[in-house]
Amino acid sequence: MLDLQLSTDLMNYKLPHDTLIRLSGVLSEPRRSTTPGPSVLAFETALLAEGVCTLTAIRRHLAQTEKRGFSAIEELIDDLINAFEVCVQGIYPRPEYLGDEVDGEMGLTAVDAVWFLVLLEAIGLEVDPSRLADSLIAQIEDRTLLTSTEFDILHYRLTLGKRRIRLNTDTAQLVGQHSLHKHKDSIGNRYTVCSRGDLPYSLEISGRKYREPKPREAVTCDLCGMLYVTNHPGDARRHKATHDRVVRRLNPKPSTRLQKRVASGVAGELVDPDAPLWMHGEVYERAAAFRKEFGYDVIQWPGGSSTCAPSDWRGHLFAGPGGEIAGACAFMHTTSRKAEGEWSLQWIWIAPSFRRKGLLESRWTDLLQRYGDFDLEKPLSAAMVAFLWKHGSEAQRASLPVF
Ligand SMILES: [Zn+2]
Known part of the structure; x- marks a missing residue:
């Protein structure tokens, strides 16, 4: 299994030393607020329409939006693509005839390109992938399976400004005085630059909304x-x-639905194939409680809130004095002991605060009439054994362990 988490935890990347120095220089300049010009919007439209873009196009696009350091970003892109391990592949014009030779160039798919722009924005560069991210999210709206890149883009708005990224130099040999410099840009991104001999070797960027996890x-x-x-x-x-x-x-609250069912008597508690689905679901909940309390492996109720249990199963919900669903039990029809078949009580579970209040005792005669001298699935709890010694039929008592 791959455990994918939202990338607001610290992410580490390595850059060539010169690239890190130049990037630090770009990021230390004041941001220039720019509104997207026609060429920026044209790039976005083309990327979405084609589903791919060349590295030349993305370079030109970034030079339009990130102009600091005389658009130095153009020369840093290849190293950043490598550092972020963005998948670069050949992009080719569609041939006029199959088999024609065509000239292509390196580029990115739209998803990889947008993911790359999201990371560039996260390290403080002036680029706005929001329109592209929104469009891609709309495109994958109906998909139930996503790639890790798409997963990241899907969370664009949720993680915006909350990332923390550290860029380290790939050079180990550094000399000179160690220094640490912190600064903040006009939109709240915080930068920590570690240098030796005035040359940065580590740059950490925390978005404006980043909080220590x-x-x-x-x-x-x-x-x-x-x-x-x-x-x-x-x-x-x-x-x-x-x-x-x-x-x-x-701690069940009074159930209006159950109150209505039992208004005419205890028969309203019966959960057979004609009973509404919610009752099958409530029996299932108590079967789950029984399994949890007594540590069994399986839930003994083959129904639920979306399926009726089959006709060889019968459930009963026990209404508490205030109309609460205080407990439940389930019977199964079996031919394991008698060829003609018989009913067997599989389990019974009553919420702790409703135990020893006579809920089972008051229903026992009705259950014996309905299911005959039924068998009980072993093992039995001590409380159930004590109950049967008092209220069980002769055959039921005869089946109890004698100490
Ligand atoms: Zn809990």
Whole structure:
């Protein structure tokens, strides 16, 4: 598996020493606010229309937008493309006839070109990939699978101004006095330049919205049991969903839907193939709670909020005194012991605060009438064994372990 994270963590790249020195010079000059001229917009239109651009075109484009240092950027582009490991490939005119020889030149696909411009913007160069990024995001709107480059572009607005990038020289031999210089540009980008003998060897750029990431650690929630990573937005969302589900099972609120079902009696608690889907879903939730509490491998309820359990399964939701979904149980029809078949109670789960309140006792006679002298799936909890000694049928008691 490839674990892809948003690139707001520190990213390190290596540049030739001369290029780093010249880039530091460009970035130390004041920014010039420019509005995009016709040639900039023409480049963007052509890139989107063709889906590719040549290095010559991207060089010309950047010379239009980043004019500091007499448009020195033009001469730095190749090294920056190498440093960021942007994929360069041949770009060719379509031949008039198949088999014709054509002359091409090196270039980038639109996605790689935009990603490159996004990184150049992130290191403080004057280029605005926002229109291109928005157009590409619209183009991939319907796709469910993305490349890492597309993933980065998709998050353009989310990561804008929040990146931290360090560019180091590839030269190891440096002499002279060590010095550190910090400066900020007119839009809030912060630069830290480390030099020896007045020659920069490391340049770090933090976007205007960059914040030191909070420490992350793996923790297990005491209540829902989920293992998650702190200060991780995706994990926080996943944990909240699981946590809320567990809380809904443990501390159920009165359910108007269940109240309506049981208004005419306990038969309204039955979950058979004719019962609404939400009831199948609620039985599934309790089956999941049962599995979690007793550490079983599988959830014993073949239904859910989008599928009815098949007809050889029956569930029952137990309404609490206030109409809460206090618990549930499930029966399965089986021929494992008797050729003619019989019903067997697979599991029963009641929220802790509703236990020992007579919920099961008050339904036991009804269950015996409905399912006959049913069998119970072993092993049984100590509480269930105690219950059966008191309320079980003769056959049910006979099946209990004797100590
Ligand atoms: Zn939790």
